Amino acid sequence: MHSIFSRINNVSAFLSSCMMALLAAIALSSFVFTADPHGDLAISSIKVVSSNARRYPNKKQDLAFVHFNVTADLTPLFHWNTKQLFLYLEAEYTNKQGVKNDVVIWDRIVRRKEDAVINFAGKNKYMFRDISSTFKNSPPASYSLKYNVMPYVGLLTYGEAARTTEAVAFPPTQSRL
């Protein structure tokens, strides 16, 4: 500590230890907040349309168009260590070949507490298609709204905010919308 350089060295070393402890404390403090908000999710209509596959223009591919309503108040998830919320709506079903599918059809990033009251009606943002290229005879799917809380520092946490009360069946394929 006799020269400026050794003082810089010692003080910055202790500063970085303090910062590490502080960041760890902030990361741990997120576990104090255990909000588990719930909302409502309703599927208003589903259409299945036959279309051309994205990569193989000669192959047919069924696309599902899902219209839905979500309402949820997710403000309790925002605390001092919440950087953003990643919301996603997914369809869960097991097709007739026995493949278990989870497909995200809509998502939204919420960055401010003021925007965390979700009231959205609309249709899927991402293509919803089955891995076997057709939804024919596929068992009904259930839909759920899930969230991922992303912190400024620390662990990522996941949760489920809403779920359809019963599974929704896929209608027969139409040739066009």
Next chain:
Amino acid sequence: MFTEELKAFKRLGFRHVLLQVLNFASVIASGLMIWKGLGIITNSESPIVVVLSGSMEPAFYRGDLLFLTNPANQLYQTGDITVYKIPGADIPIVHRVLETHDTKPKQSSKTASISAVPLSRQRLLTKGDNNYVDDIELYKGLEWLERKHIVGKVRGFLPYVGYVTIAMNDFPQLKYALLGGLGLLALIQRE
């Protein structure tokens, strides 16, 4: 110019220099041990990664540090943020899982006796939060991402800390200056 340093070097003697070299080697070896140990615990080939692109903004920016795990007996789920490496591509990509398709493996008597519940074969599709479309163009001809391509999923997050490595990649002179300076300090330090 370096006469002072040379004089100090001579005064320290051969054994002291050897000791410094040994110290330096032990620092490097313990760093490597920690890295590999973490790799074994998390079952991931690189348990800590630095975000290199802006495709996950505003969740992750360039230079953020991510901590990964790759639990061997768990399937990935939608919403998980994975780090994957396509064969032929040199940098790993950090993107969120958009679709999972799990196929139950056929129960044969041989595999059933070895492991109680064989894990489903999983096909994944990913997308960057900041991108408009999914990643299928990044897969270099693959239809789906599979378990073997995945390095791990993001569990923890520390902002900005990794920016040093990005700065060193963008300005290689900085890397050599830093290495040279550290080496010189380690050799001529008198304490």
Next chain:
Amino acid sequence: MSSFIQEITEGKIDFEGQHLVDLIAKSVLSGSAVVGFLVGFALQDLRVTFGIMALATLTLTMVLLPPWPMFNRHPVKWLPSVDTKAKAE
């Protein structure tokens, strides 16, 4: 001239000063980390926490790094040199 520059850049302080610097640095830094955490948690704002830390760091660099006279109040008193040569002759 060169010794003057060296003195400026080295900024030497005495042993009592070193002890004081160490004490101030440790207590202020750990104290502001605790206070920053508590105040930030109470106000639910991370910016407050890091603002307090930044302020503490800035103050410490101003107070601790330059060789202020208060760190040089206890100069080492050397014993008078014994003139061995004169005795031998």
